[in-house]
Amino acid sequence: MTELPAELWRAEQVREFDRIAIEEEGIPGFRLMSWAGRATWAAAAARWPRARRVAVICGGGNNGGDGYVVARLAQEAGLEVTLFHVGDPTRLTGDAFTAAQAARKAGLEPRPYEGDDLGEFDLLVDALLGTGLNGEVHGSARAAIEAMNKAGRPVVAVDIPSGLHADTGAVLGVAVGSSVTVTFIGLKVGLFTGEGPDRAGEVVFHDLEVPARVHAMARPAATRLSADRELPERLPPRARTLHKGGAGHVLVIGGDTGLLGAVRMAGEAAARTGAGLVSLATRHTHAPLIAAACPFLMAHGVERGEDLAELVERADVVAVGPGLGQELWGRALLEVVMTAGRPLVVDADALNLLAEAPRQRADWVLTPHPGEAARLLDTEVGVIQSDRTAAAAGIQERYQGVCVLKGAGTVVQGAAEEPPAIAVDGNPGMAVGGMGDLLTGIIAALMAQGLSPEAAARTGVALHAAAGDAAAGEGGERGLVPTDLLPWLRRLANPEGGAP
Structure with a gap:
């Protein structure tokens, strides 16, 4: 494993890549299949060493061939x-036929799946459908997937959970909910966005010894965005002579009547992420309440648009919306x-x-x-979720700048010629009102400290997700609230620092 x-x-x-490895690099196809089967079995044996009864469900393609090896x-x-x-x-052909014959010679005679109860086994291996699936799953394949999900047993998926679209993470009617997915040669986009993170479980990767030069022939469809890679690179130690003006001034605008919490949380997140100054423009009745609770936020009561101009003029970055x-x-x-000509979040x-009135800006x-994304593209939420990377690209194309499509596997799409980044951190506890307000403040603070909009979006998403994971690690996912992340934002924004 790598x-x-x-x-x-x-x-x-x-x-x-598989074709090039076989036809141009001279790696026999059956050797790749054998390595894939060995990698899958090694992962399964390491995680469930006490399993004694195993069911392997094979389909008719190379994914099934891997299953015969397992x-x-x-x-x-x-x-x-x-x-x-x-x-x-x-009807098996090629390497899959060879793998099936080897299994038969070992005394394993496959029998058709006919609605068998799979709950009697200790471990299930899903080698049913591979990455070529594009249409909805029907018939006996659907019945087998439903049985695997109903069994309540750990499932190891070969390459991808059956029924999951490899490119989008959409469920094609029904999909296996696996405990571990062992995937090969290249990580598939669909494992990390849409329903992928929920269906794939733990993702294990094996390159099957395909040379790196094979991958270098193509541009990735996306990249994994993780805190351990992003934060040390983007958040170096500060200069000893830094002053508050050098750390940037963020203005957060929002908090209409009854909506005070959103603008306050965005402002606190901006401060905890390192903005030198944070101002809030909100309703007059809200300003003294914020000043009393958070004296480090400069809260201003603004009732008319013309009263806002001076505040915007003093800001380096404006966050608007919470x-x-x-x-x-x-x-x-x-x-x-x-x-006003200021960079915006x-x-x-x-x-x-x-x-309602689309316009374009680069800054x-x-x-x-997903709901807001659907409105931005004048479509339905289901369309957004069926292909999240395409939706983010569509928003960026229509409005320019950078799009951060929030949700499981948050997608960051910058310039159209660059592949999107997909967040791999974060947890279900963050599915609560107010988490997006924190992210708004975080990204604005990073822009104010000199990061480009795209770099701030990438780093902000990674920091936000990592803080959510750290907070959940302390007290669990259920009951997590946005303010639980604030001390962790400060800690993680200083990669060389200590505990909060």
Whole structure:
């Protein structure tokens, strides 16, 4: 097994790498299949050493061939193996046929899957459908997937959970929920976005000894965005002579009547991420409440758009949207911001207003959740979630700047010629109101400290996710609230520092 690489690929690209490895690098296809089976069995045996009864469910392609190798190795290890096939095994060809014949010679005779209860086994191996799946799963394959999910047993998926689209992470009708996915040659985009993180479980990678020069022939479809790579590079120690002006001035605009919390949390996040000055423009009734609770935030009561101009002029970066609302007050403030010429982070209701009157800028970061993304593209949430990287690219193309499409596997899409980055950190505890307000403040603070919009978006997403994981590690995911992340933002924004 090898460390997870940064690069993510589409299924067609990985198939081309496989072809090049066989036809141009001279690696026999059956050797690749054998290595894939060995890698899968090694991962399974290491995690479930007490398993004694194993069911291997094989399909009719090379994914099934990998499964036949796994079944034979499990039997050689002394386990009781039941080998199921879906489809006609007499139609197997090439390396998959060779693998099936080797399994038969070892005494493993595959039997058709006919609705068997899989709950009697200790471990299930999903070698049913591979990365070539594009249509909805039907028939016996669907029945087998549903049985695997119903069994309540650990599942090891070969290359990709059956039923998961390798490029988008969409579930094609039904998909296996695996405990571990052992994937080969190149990491597939769909394992890390959409439903992929939930279905794939732990992802284990093996390059099958395909030379790195094979991958160098193509541009990745996306990259993995993780805190351990991003934060040390983007957040070096500060100069000893730094002053508050050198750390940037962030202005957060929002907090219409009854929506005070959003703008305050965005401001606190900006401060904890290192902005030298943080100002808030909010309703008059809110300003003294914020000043009393957070004296490091300079809260200003603003009731008219014309009252905002001076505050915007003093700021290096403006974050607009948290608690802004869509009434006359929010619309007036947003219009001032749009014409002021300051770099922007745009979130929440500011995005909904932008969807009504689209415009383009190079110096802004848009941070929609799927619902806001659907409005920005005038489509449905289901369309956004069915291909999140395409949705982020569509928003960036229509509005320019940088798009941060939030959700499991947050997608950061900068300049169109660059591949998107997909966050691999974060946890379900962060699915709570207010987390997006923190992210808005974080990205704005990083821009104010000199990072480009794209670098700030990437680093901000990584920092936000890492803080969420650290906070969940202390007290669990359920019941996590946005303010739990604040001390961790400070800690993680200083990679050389200590505990909060």
